[in-house]
Amino acid sequence: MKHALLAFRTGPVLGRLFTLALLTAAGTAMAAPSQRTFVASYGLDTSPNCNLAAPCRSFNAAIAQTNPGGEVVILDTAGYGPMVITKSLKVIGPSGVYGGISVVGGGSGITTGIVINAGDSDDITLRGLDVSGVPGGVGPFPLIGIDIQNAGAVHIEKSSIGSFPEDGGGCIGFATAKTLRLYIVDSILRHCLRGIVATGSTVSGNRSSVMVDNTRIERGFNSNAASQTVGVLMQGFVALSLRNSIISRYTVGIQFDSNLATANNALDIINSELSNLTTGVAYFGTGDTGSSQIRVAGSQISNVTNEAINVNNSALGRNTFLTIGDSVLANAGRLVALTNTSTDTVNARMVLEMDNTRVLNASAGVSIDLSSPNNAKTHAYMRDSTFAQGGSVLKTRGGAQVSASLIRSEVNNCAIVVDHGAGVVRLQENHIVNCSDDFVNNGSGNIISDLRNVVHDIPNGSGFTYITPTPAPLK
Numbered sequence: 001m002k003h004a005l006l007a008f009r010t011g012p013v014l015g016r017l018f019t020l021a022l023l024t025a026a027g028t029a030m031a032a033p034s035q036r037t038f039v040a041s042y043g044l045d046t047s048p049n050c051n052l053a054a055p056c057r058s059f060n061a062a063i064a065q066t067n068p069g070g071e072v073v074i075l076d077t078a079g080y081g082p083m084v085i086t087k088s089l090k091v092i093g094p095s096g097v098y099g100g101i102s103v104v105g106g107g108s109g110i111t112t113g114i115v116i117n118a119g120d121s122d123d124i125t126l127r128g129l130d131v132s133g134v135p136g137g138v139g140p141f142p143l144i145g146i147d148i149q150n151a152g153a154v155h156i157e158k159s160s161i162g163s164f165p166e167d168g169g170g171c172i173g174f175a176t177a178k179t180l181r182l183y184i185v186d187s188i189l190r191h192c193l194r195g196i197v198a199t200g201s202t203v204s205g206n207r208s209s210v211m212v213d214n215t216r217i218e219r220g221f222n223s224n225a226a227s228q229t230v231g232v233l234m235q236g237f238v239a240l241s242l243r244n245s246i247i248s249r250y251t252v253g254i255q256f257d258s259n260l261a262t263a264n265n266a267l268d269i270i271n272s273e274l275s276n277l278t279t280g281v282a283y284f285g286t287g288d289t290g291s292s293q294i295r296v297a298g299s300q301i302s303n304v305t306n307e308a309i310n311v312n313n314s315a316l317g318r319n320t321f322l323t324i325g326d327s328v329l330a331n332a333g334r335l336v337a338l339t340n341t342s343t344d345t346v347n348a349r350m351v352l353e354m355d356n357t358r359v360l361n362a363s364a365g366v367s368i369d370l371s372s373p374n375n376a377k378t379h380a381y382m383r384d385s386t387f388a389q390g391g392s393v394l395k396t397r398g399g400a401q402v403s404a405s406l407i408r409s410e411v412n413n414c415a416i417v418v419d420h421g422a423g424v425v426r427l428q429e430n431h432i433v434n435c436s437d438d439f440v441n442n443g444s445g446n447i448i449s450d451l452r453n454v455v456h457d458i459p460n461g462s463g464f465t466y467i468t469p470t471p472a473p474l475k
Helices: 013-026 059-064
Strands: 034-039 066-074 083-085 089-092 099-103 112-117 123-127 129-133 144-150 153-157 160-164 170-176 181-185 188-192 194-200 208-213 216-218 230-236 238-243 246-248 252-258 265-270 273-277 279-285 291-297 300-313 319-325 328-340 349-355 358-372 377-383 386-398 402-407 410-412 416-420 424-428 431-433 437-441 446-449 454-456
Touching: 034 059, 059 066, 059 083, 083 089, 099 112, 112 129, 129 144, 144 153, 144 160, 160 170, 170 181, 170 188, 181 194, 188 194, 194 208, 194 238, 208 230, 230 238, 230 265, 238 252, 252 265, 252 273, 252 291, 265 279, 273 279, 279 291, 291 300, 300 319, 319 328, 328 349, 328 377, 349 358, 358 377, 358 402, 386 402
Parallel strands: 034 066, 066 089, 083 112, 089 123, 099 129, 112 144, 123 153, 129 160, 144 170, 153 181, 160 188, 170 194, 181 208, 188 216, 194 230, 208 238, 216 246, 230 252, 238 265, 246 273, 252 279, 265 291, 273 300, 279 300, 291 319, 300 328, 319 349, 328 358, 349 377, 358 386, 377 402, 386 410, 386 416, 402 424, 410 431, 416 437, 424 446, 431 454
Antiparallel strands: none
């Protein structure tokens, strides 16, 4: 699949929002800032201190009256306008109350709901907000729900962000050369070109990170039909943890671009579901050296047109590790594809570790596809798992450094158990039943068995090919 990547874009919107904030503050009878201010549908921005008895009408007016580290509290559900945050702050909607932010674009020139441009150590919390792009009209169009330009940490809780389908935009995003922590909890992101864009642009200090918990990222939309939708796009020096969450109906569920040299990156998918996608997880390693970790635990990736997990490395000296445990990969063209096109035959290593996982129904014919056309190291170790339905369970291609081990696993109802084209395949204590062909040798290399595999009810219409060459015990 060709991936046309678009930068997460910011523009003159920040200046317009600052102008709006300054005009709002200028129209307010200024008083000493307070630790806690309030906004309400019946409030007035001319309130001298935005207190409980005399709340303000807009977020920006209340922010101007709030101490760094203070709170803006929403008293009732209403629209309170876009805001700019330049200091440590909490914007809180109590349970049952939310603060609406409508981004209309057009003549207003405002294309972003919330701009955060605070200090390196500032903490911002946003709770109980609804940030929505308003479709229709003429440009400029709503672009970004929450644009994080700088902060120490941003916490987004119990909020809804949606309807930002324009090129270069998305629901939530940041691009930073510093260290930023983004936490998204109990929220919904929908109808955006990208749900989350997280870019660490420089390898320095500690990497930026995104932690998503109990959140739905759903129904990607694109105003330009040629642009692919992405649930989460992570690039550069960054780590992502997705826990107890759902990504559904995007072109790509998670796209992981390791494009900076020496960057050590990580993606964790824990107790989550990725479904109804073209590709579940797409990884591209192009930055030389460093390490990339992809870990899937207790999760399901299913109903995918192309690959459930597609891992590609072309970098020199980069180690790429994919670990899958206690999970289900089902109903995809290919379920796991590892392609190591690196020309580095010594240090560029790609490894799959799979335990206690169900791998089901590869509609395009391959469950586990290992390819190393330039003979870079590509290894797979699969234990205590089930492989069923579809074409070839394991396909190996490339050079002698491709290797796979299948241990204590169940294989059933497939066309070919092993379509062997390169390297070594090792088999130990597997139960293989009701397939059309057992092992087909389409290249060079060995299939080695410990002689304790059970292989039965396989007609082998193309000829009996079990174990090529002569079976030999594992050493």
